Amino acid sequence: MAESYMEKIERILLSVEKPGRYVGGEPNSVVKDKSAVNIRFAFCFPDVYEIGMSHLGMKILYGLYNSVPDVWCERVFAPWPDMEAKMREHDIALYGLESGDPLREFDFVGFTLQYELSYSNVLAMLDLAGIPLLSSDRANDDPLVILGGPCVCNPEPLADLADIVSLGEGEEVSIELFDLYREHKRQGFDRRKFLRAAADIEGIYIPSLYDVEYNADGTIKKFTPRDGAPAVIRKRIIQDMSKVYYPENFVVPIIEIVHDRAVTEIFRGCIRGCRFCQAGYIYRPNREKDFHTVDMQSRSLCDTTGYDEVSLSSLSSSDYTELPELLDNMLNWTEQNKVSVSLPSLRIDGFSDELTEKLKKVRRGGLTFAPEAGTQRLRDTINKNVTEEEVLNTCRTAFNGGWTNVKLYFMLGLPTETLEDVEGIGILSQKVVDEFYRNPNKPKGKGVNVTSSASTFVPKPFTPFQWEPQDDIETIHMKQQHLRNSVKSRKITLNWHDADTSFLEAVFARGDRKLIDVLLRAFEKGCRFDGWDEYFSLQRWLEAFEECGIDPKFYANRRRQYDEILPWDHLDYGITKEFLIREHKKALASETTPHCRQKCAGCGANKLTGGVCSVFKTKYEERS
Amino acid sequence: MSLKPSMKNVVDIQGTLCLPIRIYFEKKGPSKYMSHLDLMRCMTRTIRRAGVPIWYTEGFNPHPFMTFALPLPLGTAGMCESMDVRLTTDMSFDEIKTRLNNSLCEGIVVTEVNYVGKKATEIHSAIYSIRLSATEAGGEILSKNIERYLSQNEITVQKKNKKKQLVDIDIKPHIMDFSVKSEGEFAILNIRLPAGNDLNINPAIVLKGFENANNIAFERCDIVREKMLTKSGEKFL
Numbered sequence: 001m002a003e004s005y006m007e008k009i010e011r012i013l014l015s016v017e018k019p020g021r022y023v024g025g026e027p028n029s030v031v032k033d034k035s036a037v038n039i040r041f042a043f044c045f046p047d048v049y050e051i052g053m054s055h056l057g058m059k060i061l062y063g064l065y066n067s068v069p070d071v072w073c074e075r076v077f078a079p080w081p082d083m084e085a086k087m088r089e090h091d092i093a094l095y096g097l098e099s100g101d102p103l104r105e106f107d108f109v110g111f112t113l114q115y116e117l118s119y120s121n122v123l124a125m126l127d128l129a130g131i132p133l134l135s136s137d138r139a140n141d142d143p144l145v146i147l148g149g150p151c152v153c154n155p156e157p158l159a160d161l162a163d164i165v166s167l168g169e170g171e172e173v174s175i176e177l178f179d180l181y182r183e184h185k186r187q188g189f190d191r192r193k194f195l196r197a198a199a200d201i202e203g204i205y206i207p208s209l210y211d212v213e214y215n216a217d218g219t220i221k222k223f224t225p226r227d228g229a230p231a232v233i234r235k236r237i238i239q240d241m242s243k244v245y246y247p248e249n250f251v252v253p254i255i256e257i258v259h260d261r262a263v264t265e266i267f268r269g270c271i272r273g274c275r276f277c278q279a280g281y282i283y284r285p286n287r288e289k290d291f292h293t294v295d296m297q298s299r300s301l302c303d304t305t306g307y308d309e310v311s312l313s314s315l316s317s318s319d320y321t322e323l324p325e326l327l328d329n330m331l332n333w334t335e336q337n338k339v340s341v342s343l344p345s346l347r348i349d350g351f352s353d354e355l356t357e358k359l360k361k362v363r364r365g366g367l368t369f370a371p372e373a374g375t376q377r378l379r380d381t382i383n384k385n386v387t388e389e390e391v392l393n394t395c396r397t398a399f400n401g402g403w404t405n406v407k408l409y410f411m412l413g414l415p416t417e418t419l420e421d422v423e424g425i426g427i428l429s430q431k432v433v434d435e436f437y438r439n440p441n442k443p444k445g446k447g448v449n450v451t452s453s454a455s456t457f458v459p460k461p462f463t464p465f466q467w468e469p470q471d472d473i474e475t476i477h478m479k480q481q482h483l484r485n486s487v488k489s490r491k492i493t494l495n496w497h498d499a500d501t502s503f504l505e506a507v508f509a510r511g512d513r514k515l516i517d518v519l520l521r522a523f524e525k526g527c528r529f530d531g532w533d534e535y536f537s538l539q540r541w542l543e544a545f546e547e548c549g550i551d552p553k554f555y556a557n558r559r560r561q562y563d564e565i566l567p568w569d570h571l572d573y574g575i576t577k578e579f580l581i582r583e584h585k586k587a588l589a590s591e592t593t594p595h596c597r598q599k600c601a602g603c604g605a606n607k608l609t610g611g612v613c614s615v616f617k618t619k620y621e622e623r624s
Numbered sequence: 625m626s627l628k629p630s631m632k633n634v635v636d637i638q639g640t641l642c643l644p645i646r647i648y649f650e651k652k653g654p655s656k657y658m659s660h661l662d663l664m665r666c667m668t669r670t671i672r673r674a675g676v677p678i679w680y681t682e683g684f685n686p687h688p689f690m691t692f693a694l695p696l697p698l699g700t701a702g703m704c705e706s707m708d709v710r711l712t713t714d715m716s717f718d719e720i721k722t723r724l725n726n727s728l729c730e731g732i733v734v735t736e737v738n739y740v741g742k743k744a745t746e747i748h749s750a751i752y753s754i755r756l757s758a759t760e761a762g763g764e765i766l767s768k769n770i771e772r773y774l775s776q777n778e779i780t781v782q783k784k785n786k787k788k789q790l791v792d793i794d795i796k797p798h799i800m801d802f803s804v805k806s807e808g809e810f811a812i813l814n815i816r817l818p819a820g821n822d823l824n825i826n827p828a829i830v831l832k833g834f835e836n837a838n839n840i841a842f843e844r845c846d847i848v849r850e851k852m853l854t855k856s857g858e859k860f861l
Binding site for chain 1: 653658666
């Protein structure tokens, strides 16, 4: 970082918590000569350093952007409230960690939207950078604010803030956008002309080119493109995961972060189609990376970072076709180099004896499984495709393998849920405990601990439940109480998620453009870090809604009709509305849908081509 | 090249031939905001990246054997830091120094690699140089005030005891030496305080005591641990 800037922030660093968050200088961070680059990109993660630095998408795009010689990408994280206060007191604008230069000097200021509760931080960061919060207030030379990440599958609550929204996977589309920008900059940059031209790039959505009209009841009447902008904007995907750019190194943080390890992506998309899971739909189709590539990339990352742990990342690790081959290959070098392999997101039905043996060779953590619902009927409704027998079999296998801690994830408030389903969570947890004591090979002198966590269901866009109302807060509280009463054993630890934050999440997940006023008001009222219990205040948010004359229940707790125009209907994520309606009807009838490798459900993602929709299917059929 | 029992200082540790070495380094700039735990993680990874072969502890969860002379408080820079590791393959000290410096984060610089010398328990005191400024007073006034404060017969400050409670102590008997001068807007204090396992006085508590007594707050307070000394006043090496 430039010395002048360091000098400026050093005055405040010792008065804030964890100053290492704000100084940069980490190994593998990229410092370029700013006079020799054309495009400066501030990659902003609207949460604290330790969270943002753990995020794989940011590592990939940071590496990719910096691999372009005339592009310099820097990292920016949300300053913790103590730091924000000090920065405001000392008149220090938000800066890039690599250069220490204020964000105002950048060409692009990009935010990755990973969860709805970080939206207030986006506003706080722009404001701290001295950049106008609304795109209509930005001048020709102001940075272009670009949004990406999973939440932009409904970017409408932030539509008036964004200059550009990038839909889907960013690797290819960003480079095309940079090419266009470079061209426009050379010819004398005109913001409006550039944005209009950018709208013609597939995957790029320019919200200011669209008008929204509303009905008297608050629903959307009409969504109209202007200026010849495309009526429907389709997300971008990477066709071949084995060929796409992957970073050779990661920035190695100097303070401990949440996921402090090397990460290799093994596939994108998921074959399963659990009906509550947005990730299971918006990342379709499922596309795997060749196991040789995964092996090579993991090894290279460990060499360049010095990490002694590598995590294989995907939405459901045990669905990786070549998992046995991959683990065998990796164990060849990981044991010798004292590197441990972690395999998160294991499915209940994918936990074989063979896999247990392999996992035992690597460091042993707890085991986590997600039955998601307490009864078979409800598991069928959400298309989890896991039976109680499979849950118990898996736990038996795990207990046989010496595990004594099992975590189970459930959701409360799923569509069609009854109190019987809620009790089912307690009953299933108890059956897992009983399974442990039935096991003749159970570890001597050790008890079992089953931790059952119940989060609150949030209906999300592009899922079959996108029309469903969320249970109101009172109902959730009642169900939480009912769950507590249904658990008797002290071997079961029960956790549940705060219903208030899930309510706000539900509002913004399916929100429309009217919500920007609420966001602005909430930001002014001091809302920050809403994902953090110590800062979240539902009361403050409710005041903001009240003052803007907007009813949050309209977004969270209202049932939509199939023919209602939804705020994200102009975005094309591959899957069709007809498919989602079909799935919704099957859900209500508790009918399941086979996964992509068993039978194509006709979701529509095959028009994007690639992965399970083309090459992979034949490969899978050969195997079975 | 593998180590041989005949080589200088080579020892057998649980069946592996090892050469204990001491790595001296400076920790300044952004790295001074790294806690001691962060530093240990950072050094482990640096050594792995650099491909310097060191001995790992045996057992279920092997970790690199690494000991530091004396932890540095967060925010304090150090010019005389050191850590000991055990080399398992012969590698020249210069090569180790070069490799580490090519992999380290900004602000940590390896200055020397050598055989292990004195034991860390011999550390008895440390010399700090501290650059101070305050909006309420210029360098000259500030340095005079500090001089006066430290020349009192009794200086009561608050220090955390082992139970983490704040207790009043008189640090005057512990100040082994000090000098103050002014440099523009800054006052520069050099002070020698007890350091080590038995009694360790962080200069920050002395400065806090000054702030409280004079009712001011330093704007800048850059502390650098310049040297560590043994009881007889020799440099810790």
